[in-house]
Amino acid sequence: MGGGLVSGFPGQRITVAGLGVSGIGAARALAGLGALVTVVDGGDGPRQRERAAELAAEGIDVRTGDGETLPEGTDLVVTSPGWRPDSPLFAAAGKAGVEVVGDVEIAWRLRGPGAAPWLAVTGTNGKTTTVRMLAAILGAAGLRTAAVGNIGSSLVDAVRADPPYDVLAVELSSYQLHWAPSVRPHSAAVLNLAPDHLDWHGSMEAYAAAKGRIYEGNTVACVYNAADPATEALVRAADVAEGCRAVGFTLGAPGLSEVGVVDGILADRAFVPDRRERAQELAQVSDIGPDTGTTAPHTVANALAAAALARAYGVPAAAVRDGLRAFRPDPHRIAHVADIGGVAWVDDSKATNTHAAEASLAAFPGVVWIAGGLAKGATFDELVAGAADRLRGVVLIGADRRLIADALARHAPDVPVVDLDRTDTGAMAAAVGEAAGLARPGDTVLLAPACASMDMFTNYNERGDAFAAAVRALATGPDATGQ
Incomplete structure (x- = not known):
């Protein structure tokens, strides 16, 4: 289970790859434990230089503009999640016989006696929402907790917090799991599996195997999606603790050892003493983030997974209800922006792959869809075929929009399509204007791009902000007819 590194940190020469949140957190923690830390990053822009100056002031060496050369004398490499396994730095480490691990692995090895257990979540989509729901539920139970991991909070900092946490809600990406061989959560969930990040992992099999690592060593519950047999297969393949x-x-209605939905009620038949005969009411579906309109099917599924992990930790049913009532989704996740002239405008810029877009499109009966961006090797036939009967129109933007246009021609030839031959940031305002022309009262204009954003924007947040700004401008413009 790790732990051997901590006593060996003083004087150890450790190279940290990346100047992001996780890399900086790991560098500071390791330096504080007496390691001789060098941080390397291939970038050399203003942000990297600013962060390098901050670390240099703390006595940490930083090398910008070169993320490929292994510093001489390195004993261990700690990588940030996004660095590919075939990076030259790691090839050099392998040649030198130097171990490469991730910041999550370091966090696990830094845990002391009586450390907070981890309730861990992974999956192609829904991880952040589920982890934040889980943290809200744990907090409602009176537990000191935090949502950490792949959501901007350093897990290394969390395991060293003073006072310590009671339990941690941990989001883990496939990248992080790849570099975390020793992690053994209390309980864990794989929400779903669909092709994503295959350019990084090399194959769907490797991607699934990385996700499946989250189940290794679980002690109480391996939570899986009953509608996604691939997640159950990962449970069957895992080496877990006895019991x-x-x-x-x-x-649907839960079977034995399941949580599910009965007449609008979240019901537990897994963590009740007489689960063969009865179920425990946990909450109403309407309790999930009230006032946010987030009871789309995939949001309910996320709530069930969060509830299962919380119940595995012994949280009472009332805390599940109270936590879900307190939950508010992060921006750009099926976020209602405005109603204009009887048309709802919804920002799901976080739908950066086809699986996420499929869930988003399924939440609305009539959609004018704004889509496109960087496809990351994805294909769109299955997505378009499944959504064709609810599409009222489509507006395409971004570098790989032609792939979606071709799928629409094959599977939804009667749906009006506006193909904006633009990849500049101003294209979003144009897309909103075109969508307004296609939408009719009762429709939803949905930004669910099914693609990454970096062809036009810094990230999906900026893309969603551009959409929301354009919608607000539409709502206040001279032709606005809505409230």
């Missing part, structure tokens, strides 16, 4: 159970979540 650990497989617990499914389903949008």
